[in-house]
Amino acid sequence: MGGTAVNAQFASVDYADIQGIVRFAHAHLTDASYLLLKVADPHAARAWLRDAPVTNAVGSSPLPANALQLGFSAPGLRALGVPHSVLTQFSLEFLSGIAGDADRSRRLGDVGANSPQNWTWGTVDRAPHLVAALFAAAGTLERFAATLRTDAFERAFDRIAELDTFNLDGVEQFGFTDGISQPEVDWQRQRRLRGDKPSYSNVVSLGEFLLGYPNEYDRYTERPLLNPGGINDLLPAAEDDPSKRDLGRNGTYLVLRDLRQDVRQFWSFAKTTELASAFVGRRQNGDPLVPVAETSQNLFTYDSDPQGVRCPFGAHIRRANPRNGDFPRAPSGPVGTALAMLGLQKAGFHDDLTSSVRFHRILRRGREYGPKLEPAQATLPAPADDPPRGLRFVGLGANISRQFEFLQNAWLASADFNGLIGESDPILGNREPGPHGLPTDAFVMNRANAARTCVNAVPQFVTVTGGAYFFLPSLRALQYFSRAGEEETP
């Protein structure tokens, strides 16, 4: 585990072994739902899994008419009969679960209204064993779902919940174009991983998003490695230790988090698109508040706005991705680099307050739910049968604690991100007071040549209503799971 990637001749990536969702958002499949299931009959479940038409990451033309992706929670793998010795090699946070203990919940900001005890699913008897994510072309989701519900399926699983989605054409419920900031995955394995990366780059190593490949530290993230023999030979050899079979390779972790958005509250409070845009850090059409390359709304950094005058330091997208490299400014020459490393060069107030971003990226694959509510209607009184709206947040990454949990804790929920005081993410913050009742519900906007303006008592706009950590296996690992409980493993 954790060996250095030394081999220069890397094998190319086997897309046929990877679940499609890692590579594609399935955007053309506008209808989707997430089935949260519990294993009722392990034997039947394994039988269904053996033949489940799981979509791989091979690009096809024409595009597929539907897609199925499967993720398993730690209790799910246990229920399927995965041996204890294998299970314990998964990451601690996966084994513990998103709502596994009060300390994790505190770190994630899942307290107060966000507290797991209020969740509609994800805890105790409503903790899913697996998630089946179904994607289909407009109007065909039910037909696709029916093809999956074989007799074996009905015997195999109990249904905890079916999370429906609503196609808002790439716009999230508050009315902002979403999904723009995505890392560019180094599928070709071209990225040089040794040494510092002084400036921000949107290209991130494959190992950050798939297990079994070198990550940004040029190391293989820990995952179950098994001895050869028996059904373990369904799995590929580990690249960093060919004497072992790699259960993780081509798989990754999936965080599913149900976020209910109070659209009426948001627009009633923000009132203007200016303030709403400052909260988000983008205009509604997706343009960031700082200048951007003409070719892409995702090609920019905050170097042009060191004082947070155009885009507030606390704006959602500046928290979720501060877009900085390993150093606040790229050092020049060996002396400059040495001084920078030692922290001896002249530094600004904000220098080194945020971590290098490349270790904390995620792939986002979420979908909205609930019908659209235009900002103009959002300020009107709600009808009695106002449907819930929100986001089924899906984040993929090889290391939940360093990626999703770090991002959620140190950047989004933190009341002192980047030297701020008394704020939390303007979109996602739970506004729960800090120690000694210190507030976390402010939002400061700096202005050039003038005093900052501050919005106080920002209400909670988004409430967490469910969540779970899943392992998204490779197709070969799926075959392994479908047999693990049936046979003796070496």
Added chain:
Amino acid sequence: MTPQAAFFVLAPIRNDKVDELLALLETMNAAPGHADPHNALVPFGEFDRLHFARLCILRDQTIGDVAAYGLPPPSYPLYLAFLGDVDESAETFLTELAARAAPGLARLFSHCEGFEPGTDVFAWMKRHAAPAAAWYANWKGRTMLQIREEAALREAMEKYLDDNAGAVAWATPVELHAMLRHYLSAEIAAARLTMTPDPPTHLGWWISNAVASVAPVLFAVLLSPLLAVLAVVLLVLVRIHEISDPVICPDVDRKHRETIATTEDRDVTNVFSALGTLKPGAVRRTVGFFGLLLLNYACQHVYTRGRLARVRTIHFARWVWIDGKRRLAFMSNYDGSLESYMDDFINKAGFGLNFVFSNGIGYPKTRWLLADGCKDEQKFENFLYRHQIYTQVWYNAHSGYTAVDLQRNAGIRAGLDSRALNEKQARAWAALL
């Protein structure tokens, strides 16, 4: 300037008294691991010059790691550590502490060897003092008085800005500075705010600090040919050891990690305590010794203004030799979660971390002392989590404020202390508000 100081009392616990002591320590807390400032034993909250304090039982689950070198497991005493960071001198603080909390301290120390009824608490603490091999303070001379006054100052200024949003909206930074200065002097006159001027630095401290800052450099320059040879020889010897030194970083013990996590993230600042054994042999002993000497010099004379290398989240930290330099304790107070502390460590001060900690048994493999090591991120985290120990009682006098918050508050005050700022200075100052 009034520089800060540190105290560290270390005493073996009587074998039959460990559980009793644990139960007693528990009574001092308001939340898991977090002291009630007004607890009956040591009411930390009553001591104006105390920044941080902790009581910690040094239970080291890695003592047996010497087996990797073919050595039998040594038997060390189980210690109680009582440590803190204060203004002025440790001696002054401990005198005050003994005067006001002697009965509570006596109850705690009665669980330790050599403390009998009637033992003088102050003298006993002095006798059991363990000096730090290296000690870091985020900002030299930032006293608790200053921290309190500046926190109140910032709060008042923020309130003024909010209450007078209309009037300040179009003020330039220079005008804003004048307005807030005017408001501040009115608040001071009305005795709602106090801005105690920084007292002159004690001459004795100033002289000894100047000597301590210059002498090692002169010494190093004079002996540079010898030191250079020594350094090269040591480095080569270290390189030879690095190749064969065993790495002991097993998967995290879930229960151990989760037990410590119960105390974490209840404040913006967290406590960290860890313990480990030095690798056997003269080479590691020498490198470890000189490494901490150098680190301490850097802490005392280079990193005195808000950053340790590039890390800005550490309030206080110390490295203490115990058991005749065979084991090392590391104790710190840091901002943010443990995961972000690790990130800071690895990505902003990795070389320094390797330099000091790679002399400990089991550390991830380094290359030429400074490279690799902690860059093997997960192994390093496993190593650290395993060496981390539970801190039974922790007190933070400025709970809720990060080191950067304190730096910001001081910056706001410094600006207001100036009669007038030019446009550029005023802009930089206004950006702190």
